[in-house]
Every structure is written in structure tokens, then in C-alpha cells.
Amino acid sequence: MAKAAESPGDPGTTTPRPLFAGLSDISISQDIPVEGEITIPMRSQIREFDSSTLNESVQNTIMRDLKAVGKKFMHVLYPRKSNTLLRDWDLWGPLILCVTLALMLQSSVDSEKDGGPQFAEVFVIVWFGAVTITLNSKLLGGNISFFQSLCVLGYCILPLTVAMLVCRLVLLAEPGPVNFMVRLFVVIVMFAWSIVASTAFLADSQPPNRKALAIYPIFLFYFVISWMILTFTPQ
Amino acid sequence: MAAADELAFHEFEEASSLLAETPDAATTSGRGQLAPQGHVAVEVDSGGIYGSEEAEESDKTALLQEEKQQPGFWTFSYYQSFFDVDTSQVLDRIRGSLLPRPGHNFVRHHLRNRPDLYGPFWICATLAFVLAITGNLTLVLAQRRDPSIHYSPQFHKVTVAGVTIYCYVWLVPLALWGFLRWRKGVRERMGPYTFLETVCIYGYSLFVFIPTVVLWLIPVPWLQWLFGVMALVLSAASLVFTLWPVVREDTRLVAAVLLSTVVLLHALLAVGCKGPRSSFISSSRCLWSTWHRRPRPRLCLQTSCCHPRRGLRPLRAAEPTGKGLLLPFLPVSRSPRAAPRSLSLSGPT
Numbered sequence: 001m002a003k004a005a006e007s008p009g010d011p012g013t014t015t016p017r018p019l020f021a022g023l024s025d026i027s028i029s030q031d032i033p034v035e036g037e038i039t040i041p042m043r044s045q046i047r048e049f050d051s052s053t054l055n056e057s058v059q060n061t062i063m064r065d066l067k068a069v070g071k072k073f074m075h076v077l078y079p080r081k082s083n084t085l086l087r088d089w090d091l092w093g094p095l096i097l098c099v100t101l102a103l104m105l106q107s108s109v110d111s112e113k114d115g116g117p118q119f120a121e122v123f124v125i126v127w128f129g130a131v132t133i134t135l136n137s138k139l140l141g142g143n144i145s146f147f148q149s150l151c152v153l154g155y156c157i158l159p160l161t162v163a164m165l166v167c168r169l170v171l172l173a174e175p176g177p178v179n180f181m182v183r184l185f186v187v188i189v190m191f192a193w194s195i196v197a198s199t200a201f202l203a204d205s206q207p208p209n210r211k212a213l214a215i216y217p218i219f220l221f222y223f224v225i226s227w228m229i230l231t232f233t234p235q
Numbered sequence: 236m237a238a239a240d241e242l243a244f245h246e247f248e249e250a251s252s253l254l255a256e257t258p259d260a261a262t263t264s265g266r267g268q269l270a271p272q273g274h275v276a277v278e279v280d281s282g283g284i285y286g287s288e289e290a291e292e293s294d295k296t297a298l299l300q301e302e303k304q305q306p307g308f309w310t311f312s313y314y315q316s317f318f319d320v321d322t323s324q325v326l327d328r329i330r331g332s333l334l335p336r337p338g339h340n341f342v343r344h345h346l347r348n349r350p351d352l353y354g355p356f357w358i359c360a361t362l363a364f365v366l367a368i369t370g371n372l373t374l375v376l377a378q379r380r381d382p383s384i385h386y387s388p389q390f391h392k393v394t395v396a397g398v399t400i401y402c403y404v405w406l407v408p409l410a411l412w413g414f415l416r417w418r419k420g421v422r423e424r425m426g427p428y429t430f431l432e433t434v435c436i437y438g439y440s441l442f443v444f445i446p447t448v449v450l451w452l453i454p455v456p457w458l459q460w461l462f463g464v465m466a467l468v469l470s471a472a473s474l475v476f477t478l479w480p481v482v483r484e485d486t487r488l489v490a491a492v493l494l495s496t497v498v499l500l501h502a503l504l505a506v507g508c509k510g511p512r513s514s515f516i517s518s519s520r521c522l523w524s525t526w527h528r529r530p531r532p533r534l535c536l537q538t539s540c541c542h543p544r545r546g547l548r549p550l551r552a553a554e555p556t557g558k559g560l561l562l563p564f565l566p567v568s569r570s571p572r573a574a575p576r577s578l579s580l581s582g583p584t
Contacts, residue, residue, distance in 0.1 A: 117390040118390075121390060136318075136353070136357075138311075139314055139315050139317075139318040139353075140318050140353070141315065141318075141319075209321040209322060209323070210320075210321055210322060211322070212322040213320070213321075213322050213325060213353060216357065217357060217360075220357075220360065220361060220364065223364075224364055227368055227371075228390075231371060
């Protein structure tokens with residue numbers, strides 16, 4: 001469209017010069033040596049890279065992965081519209097968070113009465129909940145890959161894990177209505193933070209007339225986890 | 236002027252893309268729904284109840300439906316076709332189930348023969364979680380009134396509630412669909428609903444229970460029963476009004492039996508949801524402890540948990556009150572009626 005609007009007789013444009021136009025002007029004399037080395041820099045770099053990750057110390061490997069996980073934690077805590085979580089997805093972060101949450105939430109083994117959730121129940125809820133939400137968003141026509149979505153949902157549990165830690169600390173004090181109000185406030189704030197973070201990453205992958213349909217299950221998921229955190233009582 | 240032009244352009248494009256997708260649409264006669272105004276289609280299909288407003292929508296639905304190639308059930312796009320809904324459509328279907336009207340067939344008017352699985356699935360999930368959460372909240376509120384009740388977050392309720400509701404929304408429509416197909420020969424005009432449409436009807440009719448369960452937190456008994464009856468009436472009415480056009484051509488006996496079975500099952504579900512709230516305090520903890528710790532029934536003797544309102548009282552497990560009679564229908568307390576009570580009465584043996 002824009003091209004058609006341009007007048008064809010525009011004096012500003014010049015005809016492009018044919019390739020190698022000036023080559024005929026150069027005379028290669030015998031004096032100029034044409035020599036050098038032809039190396040393909042990429043290949044040697046890759047070979048170096050491979051052997052370096054094989055031979056590097058375990059500490060380096062672990063630190064590299066931990067740094068990647070930590071960087072994604074930062075992205076969740078300060079959600080901006082960036083692609084890092086989506087591009088380099090990994091499931092280490094969600095696993096660490098899920099295990100931490102399940103360990104803190106499980107009721108003690110002695111009391112088998114209607115207690116809180118067991119470790120397995122929390123684990124199953126988090127992972128199967130995330131899988132269900134991912135399937136739901138894919139079935140609704142979202143263009144996000146399966147593991148990317150799992151990665152985002154898992155990482156966005158971080159605020160709720162922080163809320164669990166805070167609740168645990170607050171529960172060390174004496175129980176009472178103030179205690180409960182503090183825990184309620186913390187859980188509500190972290191719940192809102194989780195929703196905002198996951199929406200910032202996932203909302204764009206849905207068609208616009210189905211965004212609410214895809215976001216509601218995420219809301220339900222984090223609501224259930226927040227509920228489990230809020231009703232936690234140390235036995 | 237520019238806006239009108241844009242609108243006109245948009246429509247043309249949409250229609251042409253539809254025609255491009257379904258090249259044979261113009262030549263297919265199908266159910267005769269490609270008549271220019273669609274009045275013929277309306278009369279044949281639904282017994283002439285509906286006005287001409289249905290005409291345009293039935294045209295478009297017919298176009299989209301006739302030539303849609305059904306992919307095999309092993310492909311992902313097969314299941315994607317069940318989630319082909321927009322936010323506004325889901326909200327419209329929920330509204331339609333909340334406000335049933337006698338001439339207003341849910342399937343024809345709201346589903347428009349395009350059932351979805353999104354609504355039933357997530358309404359059931361929400362209902363299961365809301366049931367568990369409000370059950371928990373009931374216990375919290377009860378504990379505030381009587382500090383001797385031991386509070387614990389009953390997490391197993393989620394599992395039980397979820398399994399019950401999903402079984403209800405899948406098995407009962409399966410039975411209903413099978414029954415309607417079996418009786419298909421008796422009906423001339425109206426074909427039976429497909430299985431998915433039946434699931435949709437049931438799924439969306441459960442929506443009204445979600446706010447009802449939340450409102451049941453108010454500890455005023457007559458208000459609770461009022462809400463329960465209202466919810467049951469609304470959802471049963473939406474079921475009955477949807478099933479009536481299919482069933483009325485059958486014999487009176489079959490129609491009456493079918494509709495009353497549907498309403499009865501729905502009432503059982505409502506009572507099952509309601510049950511734990513009213514009988515929880517007096518019976519569920521004692522029953523749980525006696526059922527699961529049969530060698531040590533002395534748990535019931537320890538505290539005044541069994542009857543918080545009456546203070547210390549020995550040995551009786553559960554009150555034979557009217558509310559206690561709801562126990563057989565409770566999906567949550569898994570105890571049989573007779574045995575544990577006698578165990579706790581006899582004490583340690």
C-alpha cells in the first residue's frame with residue numbers, strides 16, 4: 001500500500017548499482033599476497049563448549065542452573081512483560097517450590113484424623129492442577145507450548161511459598177484474631193501477586209475473546225493453594 | 236460513512252470465508268435448513284415454538300455444522316472442538332441455566348447444538364472446591380461458637396466432593412441419554428439430544444449451587460432451607476424444561492417417571508451437599524473417630540465433642556434427630572448407619 005502511494009518518478013531514489021560493479025577497476029598484481037587462514041570459528045567454539053561442560057566441576061553446573069532458576073524467580077517477583085520464563089523454560093524451579101510447599105503444608109504423621117493435606121496430596125494438586133490448566137488453555141486455542149505453561153504456573157507459586165514461610169513464622173506467636181488477620185492479609189497479597197504474575201506471562205498467548213476462560217482456572221488453582229496455606233494449623 | 240463501509244466489508248469477508256471453507260454448502264440439502272429465510276427449518280426442527288429470530292442463527296449453525304469434518308478421537312483437534320467457545324458464550328449459557336423459562340429450550344436456544352465441555356468441567360471443579368472450602372469454614376465458625384470442637388482442615392472432603400460431582404455429571408447423563416435413545420422409536424419429531432448436550436445440560440444446571448453453597452454459611456436454619464429449595468427448584472426446572480420437548484411425545488407414564496427420576500436425583504445431590512452443614516457438629520467427628528478407630532472407641536468419651544451444645548454427656552455417638560437421618564445420603568461421612576454407634580455405646584471391649 002505504501003509503495004503504491006509513492007510517486008514512481010521520485011528524484012531522490014537512485015538506481016541501485018549492480019553487484020561487483022567496481023571490481024573491474026581493481027587490478028590484482030602479483031605483489032599483493034592473497035593468503036590467510038580459513039577457520040570456522042563456531043565449530044571450535046562449540047567443541048570447546050561441549051568439553052567444558054563435561055569437564056567442569058559439579059559446583060559450576062549446579063551454580064549455573066541455580067542462577068537460571070534465581071533469575072526466573074526475580075522475573076516472577078517483579079513481573080514485566082519479558083520472555084525469559086517462556087523462552088528458557090525449566091522445571092527445576094517448580095519442583096523446588098512444590099516440594100518446599102508440600103513439606104511445609106503436610107500434617108504430622110501421627111494425627112491421621114481429618115487433617116491437613118498430606119505431602120502427596122499437595123504434590124498431586126499442584127502438578128495435576130498445572131497440567132489441567134495447561135491442557136485447558138491449549139484446548140481453548142492458546143499458542144503456548146505445554147512445558148512453557150507448566151514452567152510459568154510452577155514459578156508463579158513462589159509468592160505463595162513465601163506466604164507459607166511467613167505464616168509459619170507468624171504461627172509461632174500466640175494464636176488469636178490478630179494472628180489470623182495478619183496471615184489472611186499476607187495470603188491475600190501473595191495470592192494477588194501470583195495471579196498478576198502468571199497473567200502477565202500467559203494472557204497474551206490466548207485469543208482475546210477467550211482470555212477470561214483461560215484465566216479463571218488459574219485463579220481457581222491459586223485460590224485452592226492459598227486456602228490450603230491459610231487453613232494450615234501446626235499439629 | 237467509513238464505519239459503515241468497514242462493517243459491510245467485514246461481513247462480506249466472513250461470509251466468503253465461510254463459503255470457502257464449506258464449498259459444498261450451497262449444494263447440500265441436509266435438513267432443508269438452507270432455505271432463504273429458514274422458516275421451514277424452524278418448524279421442522281422444534282415444533283414451531285420459536286419465532287423467526289432463530290432463523291438466521293439456525294442458518295449459520297447449519298452451515299458450520301454440515302461440512303465440519305470430524306477428526307478422529309485420537310487427535311488433539313477432536314477434543315479442541317469441544318472447547319470452541321468464547322467467554323461471552325459461556326456467560327450466556329450460564330445465564331440461560333440460571334433463569335429457566337418454559338418455552339425456552341436450553342439446548343436449542345443457548346447451546347445452539349454446539350455443546351462444549353469447558354462449562355461442565357469447570358463448574359463441577361468449582362463446585363467441588365467450594366463445597367470443601369465452605370465445609371471447612373462451617374467448622375471454623377462452629378469452633379468460634381464452641382471452643383471445645385477440634386478444628387482440622389478436612390482435606391479429604393475435596394476428593395470426596397469432586398468424585399461425587401463428576402460421577403453425577405457424567406453417569407447420570409449417560410443413563411439418560413441411553414434411555415432416550417432406547418425410546419427413540421416412539422418419538423417422531425424430535426431427535427434425542429447427543430451425549431454431550433446432555434452433559435452440558437447437567438453441568439450448567441449445577442451452576443446455581445455454587446452461590447447457594449456459599450450462602451449456606453449463614454447459620455440461620457430456615458434461611459438455609461429456603462436457599463436450598465430455591466436452588467433445587469431453579470436447577471430442576473432448567474432440566475425439566477429442557478427435557479420436556481423430548482419426552483412429551485412419549486407415553487405419559489414414561490415421561491412422568493423419567494422427569495421425576497431426574498428431579499429426585501437432583502434433589503439427592505442437593506441434600507448431599509447440604510447434609511454436612513447441618514449434621515456436622517453433632518455427628519461427623521464422632522462417627523469418624525468410631526469408624527476409623529474401632530479398637531479404641533474411648534475417643535468419644537474423652538471430651539464433650541459429641542454434643543457441644545449439651546456439654547458433657549456420656550457415650551452416645553450420634554443424635555437420632557431429623558438431621559442425623561440425612562447421614563445415609565451424605566457423600567462425606569463414609570460410615571454405615573448402625574454398627575459404629577453400638578460400638579461406641581458399649582465402650583471399650
